[in-house]
Amino acid sequence: GREWHLVRRPDGEPVPDDFALRERPVGQPSEGHVLVKNLYFSVDPYMRGRMDDVKSYTPPFQLDQPMAGGAVGQVVASQADGFSEGDYVLHFGGWREYASVPAKHLTKVDPDAAPLSAYLGVLGMTGLTAYSGLLRVAEFKEGDAVFVSGAAGAVGSEVGQIARLKGASRVIGSAGSDEKVKFLTEELGFDAAFNYKNGPVADQLREAAPAGIDVYFDNVGGDHLEAAISRLNTHGRIAVCGMISQYNSTKPTSAPRNLALLIGKRLRMEGMLVQDHADLQGQFIEDVSRWVRSGDLKYRETVVRGVDNGVEAFLGLMRGENTGKMIVDLTD
Numbered sequence: 165g166r167e168w169h170l171v172r173r174p175d176g177e178p179v180p181d182d183f184a185l186r187e188r189p190v191g192q193p194s195e196g197h198v199l200v201k202n203l204y205f206s207v208d209p210y211m212r213g214r215m216d217d218v219k220s221y222t223p224p225f226q227l228d229q230p231m232a233g234g235a236v237g238q239v240v241a242s243q244a245d246g247f248s249e250g251d252y253v254l255h256f257g258g259w260r261e262y263a264s265v266p267a268k269h270l271t272k273v274d275p276d277a278a279p280l281s282a283y284l285g286v287l288g289m290t291g292l293t294a295y296s297g298l299l300r301v302a303e304f305k306e307g308d309a310v311f312v313s314g315a316a317g318a319v320g321s322e323v324g325q326i327a328r329l330k331g332a333s334r335v336i337g338s339a340g341s342d343e344k345v346k347f348l349t350e351e352l353g354f355d356a357a358f359n360y361k362n363g364p365v366a367d368q369l370r371e372a373a374p375a376g377i378d379v380y381f382d383n384v385g386g387d388h389l390e391a392a393i394s395r396l397n398t399h400g401r402i403a404v405c406g407m408i409s410q411y412n413s414t415k416p417t418s419a420p421r422n423l424a425l426l427i428g429k430r431l432r433m434e435g436m437l438v439q440d441h442a443d444l445q446g447q448f449i450e451d452v453s454r455w456v457r458s459g460d461l462k463y464r465e466t467v468v469r470g471v472d473n474g475v476e477a478f479l480g481l482m483r484g485e486n487t488g489k490m491i492v493d494l495t496d
């Protein structure tokens with residue numbers, strides 16, 4: 165099977181030569197392991213951090229080893245109780261065609277309950293991030309006005325819709341193209357949205373949120389965070405989920421320059437990691453699958469076909485070529 169290796173640590177923006185697609189023989193699984201043929205794998209912004217050799221909440225990718233990440237596949241051979249050939253499973257051995265995975269790292273998924281790729285996005289890690297970040301970390305309550313950046317992406321598009329469904333007074337999103345802005349307001353029911361490339365974020369946010377905001381869900385950092393701090397009402401909350409505008413930068417950012425506003429406005433700002441919120445999984449699946457079935461919550465995926473296009477999918481994600489979850493499809 166083919167698998168993607170990191171062969172050089174990126175300097176700033178990653179380039180295709182930082183990666184190599186290599187062939188490795190597919191063996192039988194060892195005791196307690198399951199051999200999975202991957203059908204879909206996920207590419208995610210946090211993987212950029214794992215490409216650097218720095219201490220973080222996830223260990224760096226090792227050079228000349230397969231990269232890891234979320235994947236859904238089908239069991240082709242099992243040496244573990246509870247799993248048999250044909251089962252569909254969610255696991256962490258992505259970026260490759262075949263993975264041998266310890267049974268304790270596998271979760272069965274039901275292909276009849278949802279399309280398999282949904283377990284990587286709307287009903288998966290990015291979905292739980294949106295749900296827990298908004299409802300728990302940002303302490304969203306009915307009547308809040310919510311601003312989310314990266315709003316047309318996997319996490320952001322779900323944050324905005326959950327806020328709407330839970331009774332937000334106003335939902336505002338920002339994204340990187342006019343087409344994405346249209347998608348937010350015309351298809352996902354955002355009250356207002358703007359293209360951050362069309363002018364200063366602070367000016368566009370002021371226009372979109374004349375009465376201020378109560379919650380800022382940050383996926384971007386930098387200018388977006390600064391603008392949100394200026395726009396937040398007293399006792400507003402910021403959930404710091406991501407700062408993608410900085411992931412490729414080689415020097416520290418200058419914004420936000422207005423942190424002193426946290427004092428007078430009594431703002432609260434809290435970083436989050438989705439893995440701390442696994443206890444919400446049941447409630448999350450119940451709410452979101454109900455909304456998906458009823459059509460109240462819509463989701464889109466950008467699907468790139470073929471393992472050989474995996475790196476292009478990741479690079480495209482970092483450039484904003486996706487709307488909704490970016491998925492690599494290995495089927496057929």
Ligand code: NDP
Nearest residue numbers: 209317318319339340383405406407408409436437438484
């Ligand atoms: P997305 O689907 O949102 O894809 C990334 C998007 O980021 C792109 O589509 C692009 O959209 C946008 N982007 C890229 N560069 C910039 C930039 N310089 N300024 C503004 N926007 C930019 O990815 P996810 O939904 O998977 O992740 C969203 C955020 O959530 C990321 O920051 C990620 O790190 C974070 N995250 C955090 C988790 C946690 O536990 N803390 C868990 C999961 C995700 P556009 O066209 O709008 O620019």
